[in-house]
Amino acid sequence: MTDLQSTTPPPSLVRKLYTRFEGLVREVGKFGTIGLITFVIDTAVFNLLWGPLNTLVAGAISMTVAATCAFIGNRFWTWRDRARTDLRREYALYFLFNLVGLLIALTCLGVSHYVLGFTSQLSDNIAKNGVGLVLGTLFRFWSYRQIVFRKSPDDTASTPVVTGSEASG
Numbered sequence: 004m005t006d007l008q009s010t011t012p013p014p015s016l017v018r019k020l021y022t023r024f025e026g027l028v029r030e031v032g033k034f035g036t037i038g039l040i041t042f043v044i045d046t047a048v049f050n051l052l053w054g055p056l057n058t059l060v061a062g063a064i065s066m067t068v069a070a071t072c073a074f075i076g077n078r079f080w081t082w083r084d085r086a087r088t089d090l091r092r093e094y095a096l097y098f099l100f101n102l103v104g105l106l107i108a109l110t111c112l113g114v115s116h117y118v119l120g121f122t123s124q125l126s127d128n129i130a131k132n133g134v135g136l137v138l139g140t141l142f143r144f145w146s147y148r149q150i151v152f153r154k155s156p157d158d159t160a161s162t163p164v165v166t167g168s169e170a171s172g
Contacts, residue, residue: 030081034144037076045069046132053124062112062131063105070101082152093151100146107142108135 021028045065052061074097087093108131115121115130 030148031144033081034077034147037073037081038140040076041069041073042132042136044072046128049128049131050124053127058116058127059109059113062109066101066105066108070098070105073101074098077147077152082147085152086155096151097147100143100151103146104139104143107139111135111138 045068047065048068049061049065052064056064074094078093078097111134112127112131115134116127121127121130
């Protein structure tokens with residue numbers, strides 16, 4: 004037991020780390036929940052349109068539908084505590100950054116399908132919803148958090164510690 008105790012960080016260190024990153028962990032969790040829901044929407048729409056439409060058109064349509072649902076979820080749940088700016092500004096920036104995320108995923112899909120010759124439905128889903136989704140999601144989280152739903156200058160100056168009763172929202 005001595006070895007286990009020596010490698011386990013002291014509770015105060017774990018508590019300090021959790022307190023420091025609690026807000027970020029909560030944001031990532033909410034963003035991930037919205038992402039899972041919209042992933043299901045995106046995948047369902049893409050697979051419904053995969054046969055009748057061109058692969059890239061089906062991908063663009065499915066991602067646009069999913070992005071609209073994600074905007075609503077992220078604006079009113081993930082970053083609901085952030086200061087609101089003009090809805091048109093947020094929506095325009097959101098879709099600009101979604102377009103970049105879409106291009107990242109479609110580039111992965113296009114390279115896989117047209118350059119590498121992987122043309123099955125499974126390989127298209129892996130390229131678009133695997134590699135493209137991960138890279139696009141990382142970019143979108145950063146851009147939404149830093150630019151679209153940014154903190155107000157007052158929030159940036161002081162970051163309050165959230166208590167358990169305040170964290171339940």
